[in-house]
Amino acid sequence: MTTHQTLIFATGNAHKVHEVGLILGGSNLSLKSLKDINWTTEIIEDGDTFHANALIKAKAIYDEGHRMVISEDSGIAVDALQGAPGIYSARYAGVGKQAVDNNALLLQNLDGITERTARYIAVICCIVDGEVNFFEGRWEGHIVDTLSAGQGGFGYDPLFIPEGYTKTVADLPPSVKSEHSHRAKAFTAFKAYWKERYQ
Numbered sequence: 001m002t003t004h005q006t007l008i009f010a011t012g013n014a015h016k017v018h019e020v021g022l023i024l025g026g027s028n029l030s031l032k033s034l035k036d037i038n039w040t041t042e043i044i045e046d047g048d049t050f051h052a053n054a055l056i057k058a059k060a061i062y063d064e065g066h067r068m069v070i071s072e073d074s075g076i077a078v079d080a081l082q083g084a085p086g087i088y089s090a091r092y093a094g095v096g097k098q099a100v101d102n103n104a105l106l107l108q109n110l111d112g113i114t115e116r117t118a119r120y121i122a123v124i125c126c127i128v129d130g131e132v133n134f135f136e137g138r139w140e141g142h143i144v145d146t147l148s149a150g151q152g153g154f155g156y157d158p159l160f161i162p163e164g165y166t167k168t169v170a171d172l173p174p175s176v177k178s179e180h181s182h183r184a185k186a187f188t189a190f191k192a193y194w195k196e197r198y199q
C-alpha cells in the first residue's frame, strides 16, 4: 500500500518550488518549502561543490528535527569560462544582485567568444532518518549572444538554448523544462529511489 508522504524542501526559491511541483505532479509525494514551515534563518552556502551546498541546506533543516528533508543546489556551467558561474550562479554579479545583472555579466564575459556550450546542473540531497543520498541531473545546451524576450522560467533561462531546440528556455513551453531539465532529471532519479525505498 502506498501512502501520501511529505518532505521538507530546503529552499526559499519560489521558482524551484513551482517547477518541482510540476515534476512531482501525479506522484504521492509532496514537498513543503521553507516558507511553508516559517523558516527564516539564513543558511550559509559556503561549500565548494553543488553536492556540498546541497548537503549544507538539507542538514540545516534536518538538524532542527525534521525527519525527511530534501534540498537542491543548482547552477549553470559555461565551458569557455572554465565552468563559471557554477556554484556561484545565484550571486554571479554579486550578493543581492538580480538575475538580470547575472545575465548581463555572463553576456559581457562571453563577449567575442563563439564557443558557447554550457550545461545546467542540479544536485539533490535527501536526508531521511540520518541516511544521506544525492541525485544529479544535467541539461546540455549553449548560451545565446542576446537576451531573449521570453518570460518563462527564471535565472539564466533567457540565455540558454537546450540541445535539440532553437529557442531559449524562457521562450519554450514550461512542459519542456519540466520534462527535460537538469532539475527534472535529478527529481526523476530521486522519485525512482523514493518509490523503491519508501513506498
Ligand code: IMP
Pocket: 013, 045, 072, 073, 074, 075, 076, 089, 090, 091, 102, 120, 153, 154, 155, 156, 157, 181, 183
Ligand atoms: P541555488 O538556489 O543556490 O541552488 O542557486 C541556483 C541558481 O542557479 C539560480 O539562482 C540561477 O541563477 C541558476 N539556476 C539554477 N537552475 C536554473 C534554471 O533552471 N534556470 C535558470 N537558472 C537556474
